[in-house]
Amino acid sequence: DWAVLGLVIGLGGLTKANYWLLPLCLGLVVAARGRVLPDLKLNLSGRGMVLALAVAAAVLVRPYMWMLSHPELAAASNHKAFRSDFGVPPGIEGLAEALVGTVAGLAAVALAAWLLSRRAGERVPEGPDWPGRLLVCAGALALAISGTAILVAGSSQVQSRWLVPAYVLVAAGLMTGAGRRASAAGLRRLNWVAVVLGALTFTGMAANRISAPGTGSIDF
Secondary structure (H helix, E strand, O other), X not given: OHHHHHHHHHHHOOOOHHHHHHHHHHHHHHHOHHHHOOXXXXXXXXXXXHHHHHHHHHHHHHHHHHHHHOHHHHOOOHHHHHOOXXXXXXXXXXXHHHHHHHHHHHHHHHHHHHHHHOOOOOOOOOOOOHHHHHHHHHHHHHHHHXXXXXXXHOOOOOOHHHHHHHHHHHHHHHHHXXXXXXXXXXXXXXXXXXXXXXXXXXXXXXXXXXXXXXXXXXXO
16 A cells, blocks of 8 residues: 555546645645544554655656756746736736636535535434544645745636646545435536536547647657
């Protein structure tokens, strides 16, 4: 399990820099579990953690060394975060865009979680509730770190997809918590909605890749 964890962290580290919000925030919340997750009991292994870090490092060392030796190429797209569209103070503009993106990205999930979690009679929720709280707390921390970074860096443009790791944590946490309290009929309805939305998403992605020029059409 520790080796698999290291492999997941290493492969994630090859995707995008914002991926590091996931292990960082999950790790911080677990470290502070006594205050936010008192019912979470863990027996962490020092050797296991060393193994996980070693596996992750084995995956990451070569590409990261290349990035360090070619910083002008590795950071070539950073200018996108500092292109102002409205002429307001840079950090404030970026924070406003992040807030709008967060509301747009999580409003539908929050509504679905609220509808799903409405108790069916006196049904008792199944299983522990710390998994959902762990994910929501980590996602909230990721949003707080992102907002602080936007202000400190003076970013004037923030695209919502840059905050996807935080959205994934919050959304998964909300739905995990709601699923414990949902009725069987509610879960069936949710599954059908997920199937329909998934089919529409993949159809749109395929149509965009086939018909529209852009980064999605680059022959990597």
